[in-house]
Amino acid sequence: MQVSVIVLAAGQGTRMNSDLPKVLHRMAAAPLLHHALATAQGLDPARIVTVTGHGGEAVAAAARDWSEVVETVVQDPQLGTAHAVAQAAPLLDGVEGEAIVLYADTPLIREETLRAMLVARKRHGVVVLGFHAREPGRYGRLLTQGDTLLAIREFKDASPEERAITLCNSGVICAEAATLLSLVAEVGNANAAQEYYLTDIVELARARGLSAGVVLCDEAETLGVNTRAQLAEAEAAFQSRARAAALENGVTLTAPETVFFALDTHVGRDAVIGPNVLFGPGVTVESGAEIKGFCHLEGCHVSRGATVGPFARLRPGAELAEDVHVGNFVEIKNAILDEGVKVGHLTYLGDAHVGEHANIGAGTVTCNYDGVMKHRTVIGKRAFIGSDTMLVAPVTVGDGALTGSGSVITEDVPPEAVAIGRARQVTKPGLATRMFEKLKSIKAAKAKGQS
Ligand code: UD1
Ligand code: CA
Numbered sequence: 335m336q337v338s339v340i341v342l343a344a345g346q347g348t349r350m351n352s353d354l355p356k357v358l359h360r361m362a363a364a365p366l367l368h369h370a371l372a373t374a375q376g377l378d379p380a381r382i383v384t385v386t387g388h389g390g391e392a393v394a395a396a397a398r399d400w401s402e403v404v405e406t407v408v409q410d411p412q413l414g415t416a417h418a419v420a421q422a423a424p425l426l427d428g429v430e431g432e433a434i435v436l437y438a439d440t441p442l443i444r445e446e447t448l449r450a451m452l453v454a455r456k457r458h459g460v461v462v463l464g465f466h467a468r469e470p471g472r473y474g475r476l477l478t479q480g481d482t483l484l485a486i487r488e489f490k491d492a493s494p495e496e497r498a499i500t501l502c503n504s505g506v507i508c509a510e511a512a513t514l515l516s517l518v519a520e521v522g523n524a525n526a527a528q529e530y531y532l533t534d535i536v537e538l539a540r541a542r543g544l545s546a547g548v549v550l551c552d553e554a555e556t557l558g559v560n561t562r563a564q565l566a567e568a569e570a571a572f573q574s575r576a577r578a579a580a581l582e583n584g585v586t587l588t589a590p591e592t593v594f595f596a597l598d599t600h601v602g603r604d605a606v607i608g609p610n611v612l613f614g615p616g617v618t619v620e621s622g623a624e625i626k627g628f629c630h631l632e633g634c635h636v637s638r639g640a641t642v643g644p645f646a647r648l649r650p651g652a653e654l655a656e657d658v659h660v661g662n663f664v665e666i667k668n669a670i671l672d673e674g675v676k677v678g679h680l681t682y683l684g685d686a687h688v689g690e691h692a693n694i695g696a697g698t699v700t701c702n703y704d705g706v707m708k709h710r711t712v713i714g715k716r717a718f719i720g721s722d723t724m725l726v727a728p729v730t731v732g733d734g735a736l737t738g739s740g741s742v743i744t745e746d747v748p749p750e751a752v753a754i755g756r757a758r759q760v761t762k763p764g765l766a767t768r769m770f771e772k773l774k775s776i777k778a779a780k781a782k783g784q785s
Pocket of ligand 2: 558560
């Protein structure tokens with residue numbers, strides 16, 4: 335079955351109290367819009383159209399950033415949800431199959447729920463996603479009779495009896511694409527808000543002899559983000575869902591409630607994630623890798639059998655091959671570490687390539703930035719970088735070479751050579767004792783002068 339998805343993202347989001355368009359606020363390290371697009375993508379849709387308005391260009395750019403297949407259309411001015419859907423009509427003219435309308439500010443809808451709506455569409459011309467609200471507030475109310483949906487009444491237009499109904503509209507609607515577009519074209523704005531309500535299509539469909547029905551979902555799924563408090567609530571809901579999914583997929587989380595996932599985090603089976611680990615966007619952790627406590631990962635790839643942390647930071651472009659060991663207080667950025675590399679302690683590797691089984695001593699720093707440009711460091715296979723080596727890039731240390739502890743390496747080191755770049759040690763026998771005696775006598779003379 336062919337499906338097209340229309341994602342409404344034109345609203346202003348005044349209650350966020352922000353310069354940023356609401357749908358670009360982040361949840362799980364991704365804009366809210368990307369969550370809606372990810373859910374849409376799960377249906378393998380023929381078309382995805384995002385309707386933008388407030389912050390139009392930035393929102394459209396974020397949509398394209400998600401995927402080039404997403405089309406965008408501008409709604410200006412914003413005259414209501416039916417008006418928003420109608421803007422997609424020229425793009426979807428003649429498209430076959432089903433259409434689903436999603437809101438970009440409702441990021442927790444599950445793909446399974448949309449699939450249930452597509453199934454229900456075999457029985458009804460229009461299918462609405464509803465939920466029983468603990469506090470129905472200003473949600474639209476679903477007026478039903480048995481299995482049939484009679485109408486959706488917006489709060490502003492509802493009678494006291496209708497306001498007492500707790501079955502509410504999530505906003506997600508499914509109908510045949512051509513039907514949906516012809517219905518929204520008929521919607522008027524004779525209502526309390528003088529807006530073109532998408533919800534009016536239920537009654538319009540019924541007037542055409544089509545039936546309307548409701549698919550129910552959990553209230554948690556329909557949580558809409560209108561305020562920062564709701565954004566935090568949605569974040570918490572996303573995280574508890576992601577933790578449960580990781581555990582279900584065979585990942586060990588020693589303290590699940592302290593691990594934070596991004597929308598696109600991939601963690602393989604039998605990986606072990608310690609407490610207080612934060613995943614930024616673009617992280618893959620393969621099967622059997624271990625991320626110990628208090629690590630911060632972003633835009634990186636950790637292969638099988640690798641161990642990271644505690645207290646390590648992997649930044650974008652960090653590529654750890656199999657059995658790499660990255661220890662405490664190590665930061666890695668835009669660097670490839672080949673199989674079996676060990677970086678145990680207190681090190682910064684940036685813009686680097688480290689050959690297999692090289693050993694990087696404590697306190698090593700790739701001095702990759704000259705204040706204007708970034709430069710690369712290349713370390714060969716089985717090289718041994720002594721503790722506290724400063725590698726002033728661009729620089730290459732050959733295979734099997736060694737640098738002396740405390741060296742500042744400014745010139746390339748050939749394979750198998752030893753490079754020492756530090757001042758020679760000077761040793762003066764007995765000087766320490768004589769120095770301390772002298773200092774003590776100075777201190778005593780000062781004390782006497784003061785008394
Ligand atoms: C809407 C529903 C209501 C439902 C509620 C669920 C209508 C008329 N009402 O109300 O029944 O209970 O959602 O959250 O549909 N948008 C546009 N262009 C516009 C107006 C809105 O793109 O001109 C987008 C918004 O960015 C948002 C979504 O549509 O993503 C919903 O709009 P909003 O104004 O929040 O609708 P509600 O009043 O909450
Ligand atoms: Ca809303």
